Amino acid sequence: xxxxxxxSIRRLSTITLPLAMEAMRAALDxxxxxxxxxxxxxxxxxGGLIHLAHMDGAPLQCRDIALNKALTAVGFxxxxxxxxxxxxxxxxxxxxxxxxxxxxxxxGGGEPVLLDxxxxxxxxxxxxxxxxxxxxxxAAVQAILSLLEHPSGHFGN
Numbered sequence: 001x002x003x004x005x006x007x008s009i010r011r012l013s014t015i016t017l018p019l020a021m022e023a024m025r026a027a028l029d030x031x032x033x034x035x036x037x038x039x040x041x042x043x044x045x046x047g048g049l050i051h052l053a054h055m056d057g058a059p060l061q062c063r064d065i066a067l068n069k070a071l072t073a074v075g076f077x078x079x080x081x082x083x084x085x086x087x088x089x090x091x092x093x094x095x096x097x098x099x100x101x102x103x104x105x106x107x108g109g110g111e112p113v114l115l116d117x118x119x120x121x122x123x124x125x126x127x128x129x130x131x132x133x134x135x136x137x138x139a140a141v142q143a144i145l146s147l148l149e150h151p152s153g154h155f156g157n
Contacts, residue, residue, distance in 0.1 A: 012045050012046060013045060013115060013118065013120050014044040014045035014046065014120050014121060015042070015044055015045070015050070015113055015120050015121035015144060017050055017051065019121075019144050019147060019148075020042040020050045020051040020121070021051060022143050022144065022147055023042055023051075023123060023140035023141070023143045023144045024040060024042060024051050024053055024140065025143070026139045026140050026142065026143035027040045027053075027123065027125060027136045027137065027139055027140040027143075028040070028053060028055070029139070030135055030136045030139035030140075031055065031125075031128070031132075031136050034128065034132050034135060034136070036127065036128035036129075036132050036136075037055040037056065037057040037058040037127055037128070038055055038058050038062060038066070038125050038126060038127035038128050038132075038133065038136060039052070039053065039054045039055070039058050039062035039063045039065070039066040039125070039126050039127055040052070040053045040054075040066055040123065040124070040125050040136065040137075040140070041063075041066040041067040041069070041070040041123070041124040041125075042070065042121065042122070042123050042124075042140070043067075043070040043071060043074050043121060043122050043124075044074075044120075044121050045074065045118075045119060045120045045121055047070075047071050047074055047075060049067060049070075050121075052066075052067075055127070058126075058127040059127055061126075062126040062127040063126075065105060065109075065124070065126035066109070066124040066125055066126040066127075067103075067124055068103050068104060068105040068110075068124065069105040069107075069109045069110030069122075069124030069125065069126060069133075069137075070110055070122045070123055070124030071103045071104075071105075071110075071122070071124070072103070072104050072105045072106065072110050072124075073110035073111055073112040073119070073122035073123070073124065074112055074119045074121060074122035075119075076112075077112050077114060077117075077118065077119040078112065079108070079110065079111050079112065079134075080105050080106060080107060080108060080109060080110030080111075080124075081107065081108030081109070081110075081130070081134055083106035083107070084106070084107070087106070105124070107130055108130040108131070108133055108134045109124060109125045109126055109130060109133030109134055109136075109137055110122060110123070110124045110125075110137065111123050111124075111134070111137040111138055111140070111141045112141075113141050113144050113145070115148070121144070123137045123140040123141060124137065125137045125140075
């Protein structure tokens with residue numbers, strides 16, 4: 001780490017608030033379609049909360065759970081639902097200790113937004129069944145990826 005080239009600023013690609021707003025709409029629409037009430041958290045690449053919705057009637061605790069799902073998804077760049085299988089390959093101490101870490105949610109409903117293999121944000125959904133949480137989160141991710149693929153005609157363009 002003594003090289004001058006190691007002493008630089010790392011640039012971090014991240015989703016923006018307008019993208020998060022579109023993703024939120026997609027997640028809320030999916031929740032409406034499924035007739036569920038959920039909390040939805042959207043975080044940027046650094047784990048900063050940039051958008052939150054708590055539907056009327058969703059359990060209070062779902063706010064924190066949704067955020068923890070988003071943080072876990074962006075931090076590890078994998079779906080939170082993948083952890084059950086991932087943990088099978090780990091030592092007993094990791095299987096026991098990892099779920100106890102702050103802001104970890106190791107069950108479905110957290111989805112990273114991946115561009116070129118890097119997490120540029122994530123969505124966490126909580127309040128419905130695990131499968132419906134996943135469906136809502138994936139709808140949000142798909143909305144972002146679709147907008148990034150076809151940006152014209154959106155955001156007033």
